[in-house]
Amino acid sequence: MPGVLALVGGDEFNPGNEEQDRILANAAGSGPAYVVPTAAARQGPERAVAHAQAWFRQFGLGLVELPVLKRADANSKDVAALARGGGFFYLVGGDPGLVAQVLHSSRVWNAITEAWHEGAALAGSSAGAMALCSHTLIRASWPNRFNRRPTEALGLVADTAVLPHFETFGHRWVDSAQHALPGATLLGIDERSAVVWHNSKWQAMGPGAVTVIKKGKTKRFASGQEVAGLRAPARILSA
Numbered sequence: 001m002p003g004v005l006a007l008v009g010g011d012e013f014n015p016g017n018e019e020q021d022r023i024l025a026n027a028a029g030s031g032p033a034y035v036v037p038t039a040a041a042r043q044g045p046e047r048a049v050a051h052a053q054a055w056f057r058q059f060g061l062g063l064v065e066l067p068v069l070k071r072a073d074a075n076s077k078d079v080a081a082l083a084r085g086g087g088f089f090y091l092v093g094g095d096p097g098l099v100a101q102v103l104h105s106s107r108v109w110n111a112i113t114e115a116w117h118e119g120a121a122l123a124g125s126s127a128g129a130m131a132l133c134s135h136t137l138i139r140a141s142w143p144n145r146f147n148r149r150p151t152e153a154l155g156l157v158a159d160t161a162v163l164p165h166f167e168t169f170g171h172r173w174v175d176s177a178q179h180a181l182p183g184a185t186l187l188g189i190d191e192r193s194a195v196v197w198h199n200s201k202w203q204a205m206g207p208g209a210v211t212v213i214k215k216g217k218t219k220r221f222a223s224g225q226e227v228a229g230l231r232a233p234a235r236i237l238s239a
Contacts, residue, residue: 003027003119005156005197005233007132009189009208010093010165013055016192019223020123020205023196025059027121029087034066036112038102039094039127041069048092048192061088068106069180074106083111088121091128093164097138099124099131100153109154122156123194126164133160135184137177147176150184156233163188167208174213185230186213202227 004027006020034054037045053063066083068074083089089112091099103109117120122132130136134155137148151162161181163170166188176184189195190208204210204221211220214230221227 001119002117002197002233003029003117004121004123005132006121006123006194007129007157007187007189007196008123008125008163008164008194009129009170009191010126010161010207011191012090012093013051014192016207017055017194018234020194020196021056021199023058023205024090024121024123025056025061026062027088027198027211029115029118029120030117031085031087032059032082033063033088034083034086034090035063036066036089036091036128037094038068038074038091039096039099039131040092041094041098041102043094045069048094052090052092055175063088063090068102068108071102071106072106074102075137078108078166080107080111083108084115086112086115086120089116089123089212089236091124091131093126093128096127096130096136097151099127100136100151103131104152104154113156129164129189130162133157133162133187135161135181137161137173146175149176150180157187158231158232159183160185160187164191166190166211178213184214187211187230188213193223195221195230200232202230
């Protein structure tokens with residue numbers, strides 16, 4: 001049975017994230033717990049790893065790095081073998097397009113999904129959360145950083161795109177995302193907040209809210225509420 005899956009709105013590994021991160025830590029499998037710094041490859045991945053390690057110690061979980069920074073890493077048989085034995089994976093925030101570009105249809109992503117299907121916990125924050133859905137949103141034009149266009153992502157949540165940091169700037173992506181993905185579900189997630197799949201349902205967690213936008217209708221869900229209108233995670237494996 002698939003494990004817990006969490007999509008986090010950003011500002012991960014900081015106070016406010018305790019609710020979802022405690023559930024993730026408690027749901028970790030028996031294998032190694034990995035932080036995956038792919039999205040931060042161009043922004044100091046070692047800092048992202050250290051931050052994650054320090055944060056999760058309070059939940060009794062020791063994280064180690066799964067070293068996937070470029071496409072060659074993602075297709076490494078040795079790194080894939082490490083991932084296949086993992087019991088916990090956390091994809092950090094950073095570059096919205098890089099995670100999908102590096103991991104899509106790779107040996108490591110296949111290994112992560114196989115481990116998740118067998119019960120490992122899996123989470124992504126901001127760019128990491130975006131990559132776990134069917135589409136990730138990248139900058140469409142310069143200098144307007146709020147005009148976004150979709151590109152294919154990893155596909156665990158079908159027909160869906162995450163708008164992270166929703167209460168600060170992610171809400172400004174709504175118009176361009178709706179235009180580019182008219183049939184998709186847009187999932188706005190506030191910082192330090194998450195939508196978590198566990199016990200066969202989606203639940204909002206954290207101090208902020210989760211916003212589901214589909215077919216012109218908007219619904220907001222506060223912490224503890226079951227989130228309606230969002231597809232169950234897909235049982236997929238990469239080629």
